[in-house]
Amino acid sequence: MIKDITIGQYFPGKSFIHNLDARFKIILTVAFLVLVFLCKNFWALGVVWVFGVVIYLLSRLPVKLILKSFKPLIPIILLTTVLQLHYINDGNVLFEWRFILITDKGIFTAIFIAARILLLLLVSSLLTYTTAPTDLTDAIEKLLSPLKIFKIEVHTFAMMMTIALRFIPTLIDEIDRIMSAQKARGADFESGNLINRIKALLPIFVPLFISAFKRAIELADAMSCRCYTGGDNRTRMRQMKISWRDIIASVVTVLIIGGVMALNILFENLI
Amino acid sequence: MSVISVKNLIYGYSKGTPFEKGALKGVSVDFRQGEIVALIGHTGSGKSTLLQHLNGLLKPDSGDVLFEGKSIYESKKSLRDCRFNVGLCFQYPEQQLFESTVYKDIAFGPTNMKLSDDEIKKRVYDSIKYVGLSADYLEKSPFDLSGGEKRRVAIAGVIAMEPKVLILDEPTAGLDPLGKNNLLKLIKDYNEKTGNTVIFVSHNMDDVAAVAHRVIVLSDGELALQGTVDEVYSQGEKLAGLGLDVPEITSVFIELKKAGFDLGDTEYTINGAKEAIIASLMKGGAV
Ligand SMILES: Nc1ncnc2c1ncn2[C@@H]1O[C@H](COP(=O)(O)OP(=O)(O)OP(=O)(O)O)[C@@H](O)[C@H]1O
Ligand SMILES: [Mg+2]
Numbered sequence: 041m042i043k044d045i046t047i048g049q050y051f052p053g054k055s056f057i058h059n060l061d062a063r064f065k066i067i068l069t070v071a072f073l074v075l076v077f078l079c080k081n082f083w084a085l086g087v088v089w090v091f092g093v094v095i096y097l098l099s100r101l102p103v104k105l106i107l108k109s110f111k112p113l114i115p116i117i118l119l120t121t122v123l124q125l126h127y128i129n130d131g132n133v134l135f136e137w138r139f140i141l142i143t144d145k146g147i148f149t150a151i152f153i154a155a156r157i158l159l160l161l162l163v164s165s166l167l168t169y170t171t172a173p174t175d176l177t178d179a180i181e182k183l184l185s186p187l188k189i190f191k192i193e194v195h196t197f198a199m200m201m202t203i204a205l206r207f208i209p210t211l212i213d214e215i216d217r218i219m220s221a222q223k224a225r226g227a228d229f230e231s232g233n234l235i236n237r238i239k240a241l242l243p244i245f246v247p248l249f250i251s252a253f254k255r256a257i258e259l260a261d262a263m264s265c266r267c268y269t270g271g272d273n274r275t276r277m278r279q280m281k282i283s284w285r286d287i288i289a290s291v292v293t294v295l296i297i298g299g300v301m302a303l304n305i306l307f308e309n310l311i
Numbered sequence: 312m313s314v315i316s317v318k319n320l321i322y323g324y325s326k327g328t329p330f331e332k333g334a335l336k337g338v339s340v341d342f343r344q345g346e347i348v349a350l351i352g353h354t355g356s357g358k359s360t361l362l363q364h365l366n367g368l369l370k371p372d373s374g375d376v377l378f379e380g381k382s383i384y385e386s387k388k389s390l391r392d393c394r395f396n397v398g399l400c401f402q403y404p405e406q407q408l409f410e411s412t413v414y415k416d417i418a419f420g421p422t423n424m425k426l427s428d429d430e431i432k433k434r435v436y437d438s439i440k441y442v443g444l445s446a447d448y449l450e451k452s453p454f455d456l457s458g459g460e461k462r463r464v465a466i467a468g469v470i471a472m473e474p475k476v477l478i479l480d481e482p483t484a485g486l487d488p489l490g491k492n493n494l495l496k497l498i499k500d501y502n503e504k505t506g507n508t509v510i511f512v513s514h515n516m517d518d519v520a521a522v523a524h525r526v527i528v529l530s531d532g533e534l535a536l537q538g539t540v541d542e543v544y545s546q547g548e549k550l551a552g553l554g555l556d557v558p559e560i561t562s563v564f565i566e567l568k569k570a571g572f573d574l575g576d577t578e579y580t581i582n583g584a585k586e587a588i589i590a591s592l593m594k595g596g597a598v
Contacts (some may be wrong), residue, residue, distance in 0.1 A: 217406050218409050220368055220406075221401070221406060221407045221408070221409055222409065222419070223368060223394065224366060224368060224394065224398075224399050224401075224407070225394070225398075225419050225420035225423060225468065225469070225472065226391065226394050226395050226420055226423035226424060226472070227419075227423055228391060228423070230387055231387050231391075243409075246411065247409035247410070247411075250411070250454065251454075254454065
């Protein structure tokens with residue numbers, strides 16, 4: 041169940057997307073996220089969705105696994121959608137009962153927002169699906185290196201990010217382990233009303249934090265045992281190189297940004 | 312009468328991914344009321360996987376698990392009933408302990424059973440004593456204990472629920488010789504005092520011989536052999552073929568046979584061996 045969540049994991053591969061330079065991938069992902077927010081009507085969003093799906097197909101990730109991993113997020117998306125429905129009061133009224141008022145504009149906006157959230161989640165998780173954590177750190181470090189003039193320890197920061205990413209799957213395993221241990225001794229996560237179920241979840245978090253701290257200490261020990269001292273003046277085994285792929289990907293992204301702007305102007309805007 | 316029976320169990324890990332792996336390939340076994348059963352098999356043969364089905368932690372791809380004749384997967388209630396009656400100690404005690412103090416950890420099961428506070432307290436003190444630790448441990452964090460101490464606390468947490476079926480996955484791993492003997496005594500004692508069934512996994516054939524009534528051998532997710540200790544241990548060659556050891560005494564007897572002294576091949580305890588050697592000496596008159 042919870043183990044199905046693969047967000048944050050890395051799936052090794054040799055696809056076009058995998059082979060992009062990590063620095064470009066980060067910048068393009070950010071550009072894509074901005075792009076999603078730029079969309080103001082269904083036409084623009086539709087184009088970006090198609091773009092997103094094409095990127096996924098190019099990455100040749102196991103589709104089934106990815107879909108499964110998004111299943112637990114559906115309630116969150118639904119919740120935001122329902123809240124949206126409630127906040128928008130103009131447009132033609134379709135349904136009214138006490139304080140509940142649903143309009144056609146509300147429904148459109150809700151669908152729009154849900155599509156937007158889903159796309160944001162899909163694309164941002166693609167970055168970690170297709171980039172090895174070490175490449176990701178290197179790239180973050182390179183991209184942030186101008187900040188060094190402000191005496192910010194960029195390497196340390198990048199290391200923290202990698203460790204955080206690396207431990208997401210570990211923490212998920214840990215939740216699974218604690219739930220099994222508690223189930224084996226009669227804890228009940230499945231029956232009762234919502235309140236009871238949430239109450240049953242609480243005892244999971246204390247042990248989860250304890251074990252996370254323990255892991256952090258162990259990791260710190262292991263790193264000092266291997267004489268880790270931070271990143272100043274380190275050289276790299278693999279140098280990052282810009283290739284034709286990165287150029288193509290950037291050009292396509294810029295074109296699509298232009299296209300979305302045009303669509304925003306051409307069609308009536310929803311929000 | 313059988314307490315738990317397993318019917319044609321098939322289970323694979325990581326279904327639908329490239330890492331898919333069949334761990335159980337159609338296993339059927341009966342566990343009878345009041346017996347001590349040892350489950351043996353080479354590393355990765357599916358022992359732990361089988362045990363996790365017995366209290367419904369894993370759900371089989373096909374097949375069924377019956378507790379007292381009723382399928383445990385039938386309803387949420389039957390699953391919970393089964394969890395209260397079938398106590399499972401995990402292979403690695405670290406996987407099982409989670410509370411902030413030993414007391415709370417042992418009390419977790421009894422609390423879920425909705426026992427009275429007095430009864431819970433009594434069970435915690437009784438069971439920590441039962442596994443051979445002093446009550447001083449109760450206020451410690453289970454994570455600050457040594458490996459052997461963790462093992463005992465984990466077992467105490469399950470015993471406190473007084474399960475009708477006690478399942479221990481490699482309970483003697485990581486214990487010193489004294490601790491190991493105490494644990495074997497505990498298995499016997501729990502079985503004799505309460506009349507409840509005990510199922511345990513062990514890689515040590517001498518331990519198995521010392522306490523088990525019946526032995527079940529798994530190999531590659533399938534049932535390879537089962538029977539009384541005598542029946543299984545007398546098939547030394549077959550066991551060796553499954554990647555398992557024979558008990559030390561049996562191998563001594565096999566060597567003796569090669570040297571020309573045939574004393575049979577069903578002895579596996581030191582006492583039995585002594586008798587057999589004496590009997591043979593008496594019969595032969597001299598060596
Ligand atoms: N969580 C898991 N995910 C994927 N595969 C697993 C998992 N747990 C076990 N397996 C695989 O299933 C098979 C059976 O494992 P299991 O743990 O039941 O073996 P075992 O008989 O208990 O071995 P051991 O004596 O080492 O404890 C093994 O091949 C193992 O690699
Ligand atoms: Mg095991």
